[in-house]
Amino acid sequence: MGAILSHLKPSRLTLTLGFGPSLFGKFGLADHRPEALVDLPKFAGDNLDRTRSGGDLCVQACADDPQVAVHAVRNLARIGFGKVVIRWSQLGFGKTSSTTPEAQTPRNLMGFKDGTRNIAGTETARLKEFVWVDEKDGPPWMTGGSYLVARRIRMHIETWDRTSLQEQEDIFGRDKGEGAPVGRAKERDEPFLKAMKPDAHVRLAHPDSNQGATILRRGYSFTDGTDGLGRLDAGLFFLAYQRDVRKGFIPIQRNLAADALNEYIQHVVSAVFAVPPGVRDKDDWWGSTLFSEET
Secondary structure (H helix, E strand, C coil), rough: CCCHCCCCCCCCCCCCCCCCCCHCCCCCCHHHHCCCCCCCCCCCCCCCCCCCCCCCEEEECCCCCCCHHHHHHHHHHHCCCCEEEECCHHHHHHHEECCCCCCCCCECCCCCCCCCCCCCCCCCHHHHHHCCCCCCCCCCCCCCEEEEEEEEEECCCCHHCCHHHHHHHHHHHCCCCCCCCCCCCCCCCCCCHHHHHCCCCCHCHHHHHCCCCCCCEEEEEEEEEEEECCEEEEEEEEEEEEECCHHHHHHHHHHHHHHHHHHHHEEEEEEEEECCCCCCCCCCCCCHHHHHHCC
């Protein structure tokens, strides 16, 4: 394996790691579990596979070359052999949202532009307000970190493909070509929510419909072959970062209970993690803010 890795370029590999709620019942960490790291409630339409949900730890490996990402996770599992085991994993491709507004917005497997109004990497004020944990939020070891919600969302592709273009656009609240909101001309035009159908996805997910609740989306598409009936096992591996799950994903997902899109999707895997601040220098190590003697 080492010989294989020596011939691979870094491909902009990044690793993001997090702690699941179940970890804090172990190793004497119960008193350090953040109040914001809540167990997600059951949402309308959930059909969760418990064997592929949750977990003590999460590792998100991203790279331009998927082989690099896969090898990164394999090496971490190898190093931890005998102490940790992979509970479940998901390989994704093609970001379904962008944090660079000047770039073309990616499309999901339903063919629609996704994540048009996502928080941009340059929007420091919005990142501070909605994504990064502040020192006053507590606990101290999470300051500068974020909370991750991961959801594997199965898309009923065959049913969707038989739906008319007009109905598809009504369901999303945007046109399929340009990505413009209903009644607007350009993708990034301000949406006029009342012009959309009451159960349109954009209308229900918009911050104005959720008392300002906002999340940073970092999702990916996936395809895992077919099921026993020959239908594509494909969809969206939804990843969302936020300052507080109780004020971000949970209220938004509850509001989406009336979403017309629910006829064509189903949430089948779910997890939530506390992601501490990253490694600062060569003398630092991941999770040091939680496991250091000062904590």
